[in-house]
Amino acid sequence: MNMIRLIAWREYMExxxxxxxxxxxxxxxxxxxxxxxxxxxxxxxxxxxYYIFIDQSGEYGEAVETAIERDHQxxxxxxxxxxxxxxxxxxxLELTAAGAGSDAAAQLIEGADTDEVAALDQWLDSGGLDxxxxxxxxxxxxxxxxxxxxSRQFIAAELPQDIDREASPEEIAQALKPYLSGDKKILxxxxxxxxxxxxxxxxxxxxxxxxxxxxxxxxxxxxxxxYWARNLTDSRLPEAIISSINSEIRxxxxxxxxxxxxxxxxxxxxxxxxxxxxxTAAEGEEAVSVADTFRxxxxxxxxxxxxxxxxxxxxxxxxxxxxEKSNRIIEVLLASVTAGELMMGKLLGIGLSGLxxxxxxxxxxxxxxxxxxxxxxxxxxxILEVILGSELIPWFVFYYFAGYALYSGVFLAIGSLCxxxxxxQALMMPMILIQVVPLAMMVFxxxxxxxxxxxxxxxxxxxxxxxxxxxxxxxxxLVDVVGTTILLLLSIVFVLWLSGKVFRMGVLRTGQPPKxxxxxxLMRQGN
Amino acid sequence: MVDSATPLxxxxxxxxxxxxxxxxxxxxxxxxxxxxxxxVSLSIPKGSIYGFLGPNGAGKTTTIRMILEIxxxxxxxxHILGHSSALDVRNRIGYLPEEKGLYKKMKVWALIQYxxxxxxxxxxxxxxxxxxxxxxxGLKDYxxxxxxxLSKGMGQKVQVLSAVAHEPELVILDEPFSGLDPVNQxxxxxxxxxxxxxxxxxxxxxxxxxxxxRLCDHILLIAKGRKVFDGTVNEAKATIPRxxxxxxxxDVLPLSTIEGVTEVLAIENPEADSAGTxxxxxxxxxxxxxxxxxxxxxxxxxxxxxEFTEPSLHDAFVHLVGEDAREHAxx
Numbered sequence: 100m101n102m103i104r105l106i107a108w109r110e111y112m113e114x115x116x117x118x119x120x121x122x123x124x125x126x127x128x129x130x131x132x133x134x135x136x137x138x139x140x141x142x143x144x145x146x147x148x149y150y151i152f153i154d155q156s157g158e159y160g161e162a163v164e165t166a167i168e169r170d171h172q173x174x175x176x177x178x179x180x181x182x183x184x185x186x187x188x189x190x191x192l193e194l195t196a197a198g199a200g201s202d203a204a205a206q207l208i209e210g211a212d213t214d215e216v217a218a219l220d221q222w223l224d225s226g227g228l229d230x231x232x233x234x235x236x237x238x239x240x241x242x243x244x245x246x247x248x249x250s251r252q253f254i255a256a257e258l259p260q261d262i263d264r265e266a267s268p269e270e271i272a273q274a275l276k277p278y279l280s281g282d283k284k285i286l287x288x289x290x291x292x293x294x295x296x297x298x299x300x301x302x303x304x305x306x307x308x309x310x311x312x313x314x315x316x317x318x319x320x321x322x323x324x325x326y327w328a329r330n331l332t333d334s335r336l337p338e339a340i341i342s343s344i345n346s347e348i349r350x351x352x353x354x355x356x357x358x359x360x361x362x363x364x365x366x367x368x369x370x371x372x373x374x375x376x377x378x379t380a381a382e383g384e385e386a387v388s389v390a391d392t393f394r395x396x397x398x399x400x401x402x403x404x405x406x407x408x409x410x411x412x413x414x415x416x417x418x419x420x421x422x423e424k425s426n427r428i429i430e431v432l433l434a435s436v437t438a439g440e441l442m443m444g445k446l447l448g449i450g451l452s453g454l455x456x457x458x459x460x461x462x463x464x465x466x467x468x469x470x471x472x473x474x475x476x477x478x479x480x481x482i483l484e485v486i487l488g489s490e491l492i493p494w495f496v497f498y499y500f501a502g503y504a505l506y507s508g509v510f511l512a513i514g515s516l517c518x519x520x521x522x523x524q525a526l527m528m529p530m531i532l533i534q535v536v537p538l539a540m541m542v543f544x545x546x547x548x549x550x551x552x553x554x555x556x557x558x559x560x561x562x563x564x565x566x567x568x569x570x571x572x573x574x575x576x577l578v579d580v581v582g583t584t585i586l587l588l589l590s591i592v593f594v595l596w597l598s599g600k601v602f603r604m605g606v607l608r609t610g611q612p613p614k615x616x617x618x619x620x621l622m623r624q625g626n
Numbered sequence: 627m628v629d630s631a632t633p634l635x636x637x638x639x640x641x642x643x644x645x646x647x648x649x650x651x652x653x654x655x656x657x658x659x660x661x662x663x664x665x666v667s668l669s670i671p672k673g674s675i676y677g678f679l680g681p682n683g684a685g686k687t688t689t690i691r692m693i694l695e696i697x698x699x700x701x702x703x704x705h706i707l708g709h710s711s712a713l714d715v716r717n718r719i720g721y722l723p724e725e726k727g728l729y730k731k732m733k734v735w736a737l738i739q740y741x742x743x744x745x746x747x748x749x750x751x752x753x754x755x756x757x758x759x760x761x762x763x764g765l766k767d768y769x770x771x772x773x774x775x776l777s778k779g780m781g782q783k784v785q786v787l788s789a790v791a792h793e794p795e796l797v798i799l800d801e802p803f804s805g806l807d808p809v810n811q812x813x814x815x816x817x818x819x820x821x822x823x824x825x826x827x828x829x830x831x832x833x834x835x836x837x838x839x840r841l842c843d844h845i846l847l848i849a850k851g852r853k854v855f856d857g858t859v860n861e862a863k864a865t866i867p868r869x870x871x872x873x874x875x876x877d878v879l880p881l882s883t884i885e886g887v888t889e890v891l892a893i894e895n896p897e898a899d900s901a902g903t904x905x906x907x908x909x910x911x912x913x914x915x916x917x918x919x920x921x922x923x924x925x926x927x928x929x930x931x932x933e934f935t936e937p938s939l940h941d942a943f944v945h946l947v948g949e950d951a952r953e954h955a956x957x
Binding site: 102105106109113116117422423425426427428430431432433434435436437 | 691694696712713716717719721722723725726727728729730731732740741743744745785788789
């Protein structure tokens with residue numbers, strides 16, 4: 100036991116002392132944080148887009164203007180809700196659809212979550228940002244930074260003077276093409292800028308209104324409103340315009356039919372509420388909260404964490420074994436300790452490195468969400484709290500160690516048969532692919548944890564740690580839990596025994612890794 | 627040529643012999659059809675310096691690995707330090723394998739400490755011993771360096787120190803001299819003598835005869851997996867017939883009548899312009915070469931050359947395993 104501890108400690112210390120180890124660990128949170136910042140920065144730094152709007156029909160100018168204003172207000176509302184979540188006096192994740200807090204901020208947040216359109220209407224009706232700021236002030240913490248309005252994303256530009264507003268749509272489009280393709284710049288406040296889009300409403304646009312049951316006429320000209328833009332992926336502008344124009348058209352139809360506009364709007368915003376309830380929860384606490392949903396989705400995170408950490412650990416195990424083997428240190432070691440002690444020492448030492456990795460990840464995660472507070476990170480933090488406090492942790496610890504023992508046994512045997520990492524890679528491939536199978540299934544498994552195929556596959560020991568972890572939140576049938584656990588433990592004993600044999604035999608071998616038949620023969624000989 | 631099937635000397639001492647630290651009884655190791663070690667028996671007295679000699683591929687390393695129970699013999703048994711398995715007395719054995727390698731990223735002193743601790747020393751004592759050895763054998767300045775920064779020879783010295791740091795009763799060094807410069811070779815010889823003086827038993831394998839000749843009390847000659855000789859260095863030399871080379875214009879045949887002269891043979895003279903003929907006399911162990919010289923004067927044989935050299939271990943080696951060694955060279 101002393102020897103195992105000594106070997107494990109050396110493995111661990113030598114591992115932890117290398118720069119590569121820390122680089123390998125820290126790259127993960129750094130990339131995640133980097134991605135987070137990058138995404139936030141990118142979405143905030145989308146440049147102001149200039150568009151030209153020409154309405155030859157003279158009917159929809161106001162609607163389009165409203166649409167763009169609403170889009171802007173929508174952004175303000177979104178940012179404002181984030182601002183509220185960040186700066187509310189009492190943060191509380193147990194938000195349920197049924198029982199949200201009663202203060203103004205909570206209502207705003209809930210509204211934005213459930214029905215964006217209605218929330219926006221209400222926002223605009225009640226006076227927008229200024230009103231909201233005064234409303235929610237009492238529920239916010241002291242000493243918070245002032246709210247910063249997002250800049251406008253879409254701004255109308257003037258038509259260049261040499262183009263005639265009354266020319267035919269074809270001519271206008273033709274004349275603006277150089278601007279739209281970036282060859283020419285339009286002047287906005289005397290600053291040359293890129294023209295993002297041209298929205299052109301022809302005089303006879305109403306001929307193109309579609310109605311149920313009426314076949315559209317074939318035309319050789321573009322139908323309806325013309326949206327000219329090189330960028331096809333940023334669809335916010337055309338979507339805002341078309342939905343605004345559509346509601347304008349519908350309003351007119353209602354008026355034609357003699358229906359009160361206000362009634363229609365009220366009808367449109369009428370909705371039923373829904374409470375999700377958990378039959379297994381204690382009485383009075385059945386309401387499903389956001390946290391409950393996360394609790395059920397959490398296994399995905401655990402499976403993923405397990406996969407990454409196991410992959411990293413077994414890689415270390417493999418390269419360390421190969422180093423000792425190719426350096427022939429192994430012979431000195433085997434003259435001092437038994438192959439079994441050596442193997443167990445390595446397993447423990449590298450396992451410890453794996454745990455260090457997870458600990459560092461969690462720590463840097465906490466550090467990140469503590470240092471950088473925003474609505475998203477706060478949410479992540481609360482999710483993390485829910486998960487760490489849940490009954491999933493013991494499951495994770497068990498399946499992590501079980502998976503580690505099982506896979507590391509296999510990888511250790513592979514390492515003992517190879518003299519170079521290159522040789523090992525060919526043998527590792529199938530083992531990695533096997534782990535990809537449960538990984539690819541993880542989202543499906545969470546949704547349907549007791550699926551027959553999933554249940555059957557859980558009994559395959561190499562899948563058990565992943566799949567059972569994946570199912571853990573859904574209280575899998577007892578027979579599955581007990582059965583797979585017994586099978587898993589037996590397989591671990593078997594794999595470790597077998598790799599011990601291969602290890603003893605493999606570590607002193609030189610030359611190419613043996614063929615399977617040769618391996619079996621060598622193992623029968625038992626040396 | 628000695629028949630390799632019948633070793634010349636010393637059957638293994640009985641197991642009850644208290645001074646024997648290691649004995650092998652009819653030990654063989656086969657890999658499939660290939661026999662790496664064939665029926666080797668030997669016994670090594672306590673406190674001796676014992677050389678395993680033999681050409682490449684003779685089975686030295688396999689024998690050593692079996693002694694350490696890194697691999698198991700196919701047949702036969704081994705008694706080591708009073709036990710039937712080296713695993714029971716691991717901490718009393720020090721081992722330097724043939725192929726040298728160390729953890730590259732470790733500091734020199736920490737490495738020696740680690741290996742000593744694997745042999746059961748406590749942390750503090752192992753550290754002290756590491757520093758003591760590094761100072762004593764001229765590596766003090768490298769103690770804090772990483773192993774990867776050492777030269778090959780220096781690394782090998784460190785590895786030898788790490789193998790013996792726990793002061794084992796039995797030290798087994800597989801080819802310890804290979805790769806060392808002459809200065810460090812003599813440092814290593816000094817280390818081996820120190821250990822023997824300290825009452826430790828040292829076994830080392832080599833194919834460089836000078837080291838064995840200078841150091842060993844006993845040697846084992848092994849070729850093609852078989853023991854061809856086991857005994858003292860002088861006994862090994864005695865296996866070679868003693869020869870005298872003469873050059874004379876006279877007839878030397880009358881010398882063949884001297885008791886102890888077993889053969890008189892005319893041999894080719896490498897110096898073509900020389901007037902005399904070269905002769906080779908084979909003489910028995912008891913015969914003093916001076917007697918031959920005296921007889922030459924008495925019989926009026928005028929000599930232009932009289933050569934008698936004591937055989938070296940090298941000659942004995944070539945004599946005993948010459949054929950095998952050549953065969954092995956082309957294997």
